[in-house]
Amino acid sequence: MTTANEVNRTGLVPVAACGTEVEPVEVVDAELVNDDAPGAGEVAVHDPVAAVLAALDTKAAEYQYSNRPDKTRTGYARDWELWGEFHEWLAEQTGVLLPLSTITVGTYVAFVRWLDEVKQAAPNSIERRVTGVASEARRFGYNVPKAARAAATQALKPFKNDKERQKRGRGKAAAITPADLRKMNTAPRERKPQPDARRRRVLVVPELARLRDRSLHTMRFAVAGRNEEMSELDDTGIRLVAEGLEVHVPSVKGRPARDVVVSYGENADTCAVRCWNAWKEAKLAAGAAPDGPAYLPVDQWGNLGAEKLSPDGCGRAVSRSAKYAGMTGRRITGHSGRRGLVTTGRRKGKRTEKLRAQGGWSPNSPVFWEYVDEGEKWEDNATEGIGL
Known part of the structure; x- marks a missing residue:
């Protein structure tokens, strides 16, 4: 005999009370709502599909958040x-x-x-x-x-x-040119004391940091690198060949990785190949791992760090070098090299598709085409040669 507490496979409960048969009652997969909650007394039906989807959405949001910089x-x-x-x-x-x-x-x-x-x-x-x-x-x-x-x-x-x-904002980063790079890489690397400073000594930037910054700035310009990309570069991704360097720029923030080439420059102070070779030789002599990060931090005493130089560190390096060079009237940031490669390249007649591929811009990037327009603004100028 089936009791009132037994449930058959169909989900129906046969109930017997005082010898009187009662119509079977269908049991719904549900949970009762609290008496004092909205809709008290109603039965909330559990939807397993919705529960799984909600859990997956939560996990996806957590995963995306944890992977943000x-x-x-x-x-x-x-x-x-x-x-x-x-x-x-x-x-x-x-x-x-x-x-x-x-x-x-x-x-x-x-x-x-x-x-x-x-x-x-x-x-x-x-x-x-x-x-x-x-x-x-x-x-x-x-x-x-x-x-x-x-x-x-x-x-x-x-x-x-x-x-x-x-005017409230800081404005766009100014483009730098090879001439600017030369100033930044040859300026005296000294920090003079302030007039009210207690210590009157002059602080000289360590030679190891100077070599790193020279390579960092020229490499950034040559590959149109972002701060995050320069931070993620490693030695194994920079290969010296007869013509110059083959550089693997890694993927950051979901952007695709790219492989670019860098030719020897005309000037030793702005040649990305020569500056990279000098920095690599110096850091290996200082004890850096041969297959580690391309750019490492250097403290004020010239000690080399083991971890990669952070994206913020890459950005501060270029701003600091601009100050040493006396370039205080323009906003020089980590983005100045990307802008400068395009504007300078277009003035020298470089093809837009080559420049776009070098920096990893999408074909429809409005920023890239803004830089192209800036580089071409004096080409076939509307007032040139019209008899004015």
């Missing part, structure tokens, strides 16, 4: 802090504190205006912070409507065309 994670975390600060400010204005998950057309546009009017942020910074908030929101499982993103972009357009607002 530290600088990106830090920046997005700061963006989310600003999103919380904006909500606190909004609560003071309205008397209502909205949850951080409230991402709508209204809140996103208000966030853009708050960054512009209250924080006095540059348009490019606002655009990046909007992206950072959206990324963090998705990581936390919040919905980011496309309409909200589109409205924020539309609200930002007039700010980008405003000259006064554009």
